[in-house]
Amino acid sequence: MRNFLLIFQKEIRSYFNSPIAYVVITMFLVLSGYYFYNVFASFSTVSFQALSDPMLQRQSGLLNITERVVRPFFGNLSTFLLIMLPMLTMRSFSEEKKSGTIELLLTYPITDAQVIMGKFAGCFGIFSIMLLLTIPCFGFVVAWGQPEIGVIVCGYIGVFLMGGAFISLGILISSLTENQIVAAVLSFGSLILFFMLGFAATKAGPGMRDLLNYISFIPHLYSFAKGVINTADIVYYLLFIFVCVFLNMRALESKRWRG
Amino acid sequence: MIEVRNLTKHYGSQRGIKDVSFTVEKGEILGFLGPNGAGKTTTMRILTCFMPATSGTAKVAGFDVFEDSLQVRRRIGYLPETVPLYTDMKPPVYLAFVAGLKGVPYRDVKKKVAEVMDDVGLNEVAHKYVGELSKGYRQRVGLAQALLHDPEVLILDEPTIGLDPRQIKDIRNLIKGLAGKRTLILSTHILPEVTMTCKRVLIINEGKIIAEDTPDNLTQRLQGSMKFEIRVLGADKEEVREGLKGLNKFKNINHLTGEGKDNSFRVEMKEQRDDIFKELPVFFAQKKWGLRELKQAGLSLEDIFIQLVTEEN
Known part of the structure; x- marks a missing residue:
């Protein structure tokens, strides 16, 4: 536990000692804030128009703030995270391999699992900070509307789980190469692939459709954003993280094997 | 303390080391000598558990x-050749x-860090980031991290490489100070270092151990016949050569300068053990030549090393 905390602390420190944490967090907040402004402003415009237009009022869901603001916002957060999280994870093992510090780290009396979990937790810490900083957005929603609080909480749980999955995959990939650019590109690529798997589902046969939908990231996030906590979705993300961490441990071990 | 048996390591089809066996007793300093790429680092990486051997066993403290x-890792302090450190930390933070x-x-960390920083002389750079330190200070930070937990075994891969002469002296003294208390393996391709710090030398070339002994024994073993350097005044070189030949005691009379x-x-x-220091001056006096210099040309560790490495080839 102590080793895990030490690695965690070291990771957090190195994110903040370099510009990475500041740049990634700022950029993420700029993007999500700008998107929120737009979606919230257009919702209020529509609300104003609806005051004088009974036709608009009758359209279902148009004036539902949960449906029009909260859910799209979570949907887009996931896209921004897709871009930002590989920036955080790409250095985690690659940098240590490139600079050789991995040689010392792996000759200290600590287990691979402690190293991986420490790095995962460090990255997750930065991710949590940037995600929690989006909460003020919902302050506006709550102050000037009546959204369903449950849906917001649920959405955050979903995004946290999804971010965890992104991070575990990113760290796994970074343990496979000593080149940070390669790690970043591979992480982007595979994350986008997991996003797009759902696209093929519409054209696939019934069995295949379910499978593709289950493997893809999006459907799982959407049910969270709808305010549904489904055990299957939680299990999906946790399993995803578990598999990535497991493969990561094998990858580190194989490095020892292959020399 | 350290027991290595038939250690072999392949990198793909390339051979790293082949059939390396040796033991190191507790408290001993072993010098690991070899040209670049001979397999020193490979052996050390196996001993420090960074990578496994293809075959053979290695035991540290049983x-x-x-x-x-x-x-094993709990008992080892390791300084890799490249001294990889986290550059974004200050030495005390890194060491903690x-x-x-x-x-x-927990409660000893602060005390221990202060102690080690004192030992290796890091106090004057405690406020700087590791990335800003000069090579010499980085080497000290590397040494400090190896010493932190009072390991029974210290493995230092080329600890003095890239340092200036004064720093080299400091580090060597530090290493000598560690002798006795700890078992030490020291790799280097700088030969005087071994004579100065090590009790026993292991010479490795192309992945194989080609000699293992004390520096003195190695010198004796390889010396063979005695060699002398003579500087003569008052005669031409041909005249002296003939004169020396006439004594019938020497072979291979070479003119140097x-x-x-x-x-x-x-x-x-x-023949060995001829009392040349007595006879030669008498002979020179008869000839009325001046004997400016007469000295035994000992084999330095360099000579031995080159001899061994080229013999193998």
Whole structure:
């Protein structure tokens, strides 16, 4: 536990000692804030128009703030995270391999699992900070509307789980190469692939459709954003993280094997 | 303390080391000598559990490096050749981090770090980031992290490489100070370093051990016949050569330097233990030549090393 905390602390420190944490967090907040402004402003415009237009009022869901603001916002957060999280994870093992510090780290009396979990937790810490900083957005929603609080909480749980999955995959990939650019590109690529798997589902046969939908990231996030906590979705993300961490441990071990 | 048996390591089809066996007793300093790429670092990486051997076993303090890797790592302090450090930390912070990982108890961490920084002389740069330090200070930080948990075994890969002469002296003194208390393996391709710090030398070339002994024994073993350097005044080189030949005690009379009536020769004795220091001055006095210099040309570790490495080839 102590080793895990030490690695965690070291990771957090190195994110903040370099510009990475500041740049990634700022950029993420700029993007999500700008998107929120737009979606919230257009919702209020529509609300104003609806005051004088009974036709608009009758359209279902148009004036539902949960449906029009909260859910799209979570949907887009996931896209921004897709871009930002590989920036955080790409250095985690690659940098240590490139600079050789991995040689010392792996000759200290600590287990691979402690190293991986420490790095995962460090990255997750930065991710949590940037995600929690989006909460003020919902302050506006709550102050000037009546959204369903449950849906917001649920959405955050979903995004946290999804971010965890992104991070575990990113760290796994970074343990496979000593080149940070390669790690970043591979992480982007595979994350986008997991996003797009759902696209093929519409054209696939019934069995295949379910499978593709289950493997893809999006459907799982959407049910969270709808305010549904489904055990299957939680299990999906946790399993995803578990598999990535497991493969990561094998990858580190194989490095020892292959020399 | 350290027991290595038939260690072999392949990198793909390339051979790293082949059939390396040796033992190191507790408290001993072993010098690991070899040209670049001979397999020193490979052997050390196996001993420190960074990578496993293709075949063979290595034990540190009775624990197998592969089976009981964690136990071995607890007992080893390692300084890799490249001294890889986290550049975004200050030395005290970095050392505290390492001390924690190495299991130094919470309340001792501060004291231990201060102690080690004192030992290696890091106090004057404590406020700088590791990335800003000069090579010499980085080397000290590397050494400090190896010493932090008072390991029984220290493995130092080329600890003095890239340092200036004063720093080299400091580090060597530090290493000598560690002798006795700890078992030490020291790799280097700088030969005087071995004579100065090590009790026993292991010469490795192309992945194989080609000699193992004390520096003195190695010198004696390889010396063969005695060699002398003679500088003679007052005669031409041909005249001196004939004169020396006439004594019938030398073989291989080689002219080294000089011209006119001042020449240096290197000669080799035909038989061992001839009392040349007595006879030669008498002979020179008869000839009325001046004997400017007469000295035994000992084999330096360099000579031995080159001899061994080229013999193998």
